Amino acid sequence: MKAKYDYIIAGAGCAGLSLAMHMIDNDELSQKKVLIIDRELKLNNDRTWCFWEKGEGLFESIVYKRWEQISFNTEHNYCRYSILPYQYKMIRGIDFYNHCLQSIKKKPNFELVHHSINHLFSSDDSTGVMLGEEWIAAEYVFNSIPPQKPLLNSKEYWLWQHFKGWLIQIPAPHFDDLVATIMDFRVQGTEGDSAFCYVLPLSPTLALVEYTLFSHSLLDPPFYEKELLNYINSILGIKDFEILEVEEGKIPMTNYNFDLSQNNIINIGTNGGQTKGSTGYTFNFIQKHSKQIIENLLHHKKPLIRSSSKFRFYDSILLRLLDKSIYPADLLFDKLFSRNKIQQVFKFLDNESDIGEDLRIISSLPFKPFLNTALGHLL
16 A cells, blocks of 8 residues: 555644654654644643753743742641752643644645544554545554553553642732642542642642542542642632633553554554653653654654663552552652752653662662562562
8 A cells, every 4th residue: 555644643632743743843854744633623721731841842932831949748848949950841731732733734744634543554564544434554653542551460550640620710819939839748538549739820819729649540520629629728728719720631650561563553652651650741751752753763763762671660669659558659759859859850750860860869768668669569
């Protein structure tokens, strides 16, 4: 079958649109024929991406808010950090979609269609997708369609990071909009699970407040709303507020070894293992993955990127600690943040630290639980 396109991108979410934008940003690849397929048009602000980053990234023009300070809270500790040269950045989903789609529409060799994909196929002879009754071929298909939860073996763990958030407006100044609270553990979860809130103040009277859990199962909607209301009333001390927007979602936290490809179908996003297993952070890993794919394509190599086995092992240990409730999450993250320079923590969580830096981080964590968990995972 003759290829109609150079590349097909299956799914126009964060991973698919990010890869398209990295292609557009490259002079050589921006001339390739690219088909992007998604079953629906993105019209709503359905999510918010937050990430730390040095310098300016590809999506700098749509960063909605940035902070140079963050805080971390437990019942027993409060830490506030300057994170320079990093910044903690926030991008709203609707701004991201609009920015990417407007850029794509300006490229005559990029085509966006809204359709459900019946089937992805790849053999020695051809690669492509089936839309309705039509087979469409390409050199590579980049697949970001979210995966279903797979069958796990005894060394694989799967938790859901699930959340609900309210963008709230209050009548009088209350928030310190210079500081983003990325974890506040002064909330209640379900038995054996870990829960925290984060607060992203956009102004002294406007903030996104989200209630988040790490657990094996999802909860009924009223539970999230009850805990959000309790946190805003009791912890933040806010009684009078208006809810302007609502967002909710779930992110898999897992060390499951996703299939990175099937012949010339290349998995990207969470489907390609780009969600950090121990934290759920995804946005920056998608950007790094997209850059690596572009680099391989430019050098005529297969765009298949292997993840670091070292960091997958670290994620496995942290996931086992949470999965088996071996050590309380609030104390674990408290030691991680309070005993290390925040810049070094970011580097470690970005999978960019060397072995010496890894050992310094690991030595700051509870030694016996960490060692027993590592041995338990290995054995």
